[in-house]
Amino acid sequence: MSTENTTYRPESLTANRPLLWIAAFLSILMMAPVAWIVGLSIKSNQDLMLGTETVFQLPYTIANYINILHSSQAFGWFFNSLVVACGQTLGVLVLSSLAGYAFARLEFPWRRTLFVIVLFGLAVPEQAVIIARHQMFNWFGLHNSYIGLILPNLSSAFGVFLMTQFFRAIPKEIDEAALLDNASQFRIFWKIMLPLTLPAQATLGIFTFLYAWNDYWWPLISATRKEMFTLTIGIASSQTNFAQSEGLGFLSAQAVFASLPVLIVYLIFQRHIVTAVSGGAVK
Structure with a gap:
């Protein structure tokens, strides 16, 4: 053999x-x-x-790096960026989950039309509405505040679309079984449906946090006082006169310091990021 x-x-x-x-x-x-x-x-x-x-x-x-600890406003800017990024992430997750559940599982008038209008938000660039947004926040006195920095980006068309698609992929037999047990719609959403969407929420939360942390356009317009600068605006403002003001090495250390949270988030949640990029978040 x-x-x-x-x-x-x-x-x-x-x-x-x-x-x-x-x-x-x-x-x-x-x-x-x-x-x-x-x-x-x-x-x-x-x-x-x-x-x-x-x-x-x-x-x-x-x-x-020692100078950052002793003589820099970077920690104040860091705190502002942390508040804005965490606030936007939490708000987007809450609103997108509620809207996604409503579009995917509930029946109400003009549901399809409203969903199409939400999707139109993916095609409208932020620059197209920046003047109207600036005037609106100026009228309400929301500039140079955390609410003014967080509120505009809470309406995430991508987040609503992602959560809607994920909720639609869950079998409707789960809802029907819960309704037979006299569960309310909110209890079905909170106790049953929401835990099943953790992969989509992790994906959406990561991308929202990274976008909010690196955002430059709206904080540049809304935050005009130095104590309300985020890290992106604060570091950019320190680069006046290139290396003559505070030193190129010091500015580079600030840039490394600003990138550390993004690196930490990526290292911790890289599996979810790879899943999202490969299209595995929505099954």
């Missing part, structure tokens, strides 16, 4: 090796600006005044 040679030969890996090299090269290329900023942040401002090519030379220092 003869036996066949079952030795595994990674022919597919060999065939895809050029693609792997290309992907590795592009990854290094995209990481180069990050490495450059980190390198600038650990160089003294005096050395960088002589030329940025000194980033490849010793010595290195953490003095710029």
Whole structure:
């Protein structure tokens, strides 16, 4: 009785090796600006005044990060960004979940028409309504406040669409069984349906937090007092006169400091982000 040679030969890996090299090269290329900023942040401002090519030379220092702790408004801006990002994330999750459940599971007049109008929001750029929004918030005196920074982005057309599609994918037999047990609509939503949508909520929450944290356009218009700046606006305002004001190394350290929460969120929830990008959030 003869036996066949079952030795595994990674022919597919060999065939895809050029693609792997290309992907590795592009990854290094995209990481180069990050490495450059980190390198600038650990160089003294005096050395960088002589030329940025000194980033490849010793010595290195953490003095710029120490200066953030002692002489910078970055912590105040950090707190503002944290309040705005968390407030927007919580608000979008609540409103999108309620609206998505209503569009997917309830019957009410003009439901389809209203859903189409919500989807139109995906096609309207923020810049198209920025003047009217600015005037409206100015009339109500909401500029330079947390409410003014959080409120405009609570209406998420993408969030409503995502949650609607996810609720529609849940079998209706679950609702019917709960109704037979005399459960109210709110109890069905809160106790049964909402826990089943945790993957979609995680996806929506991650993207909302990242968008709110990196948002520059609306905080630039609404926050005119320095104490209400978010990190994106505060760091941009510190770059006046380039490195002559506070030092290029110090500004780079602020940029690294501002990016840490985004990096932490990505490392913790990267599985949900990959699922969302691959289209696995809505089944």
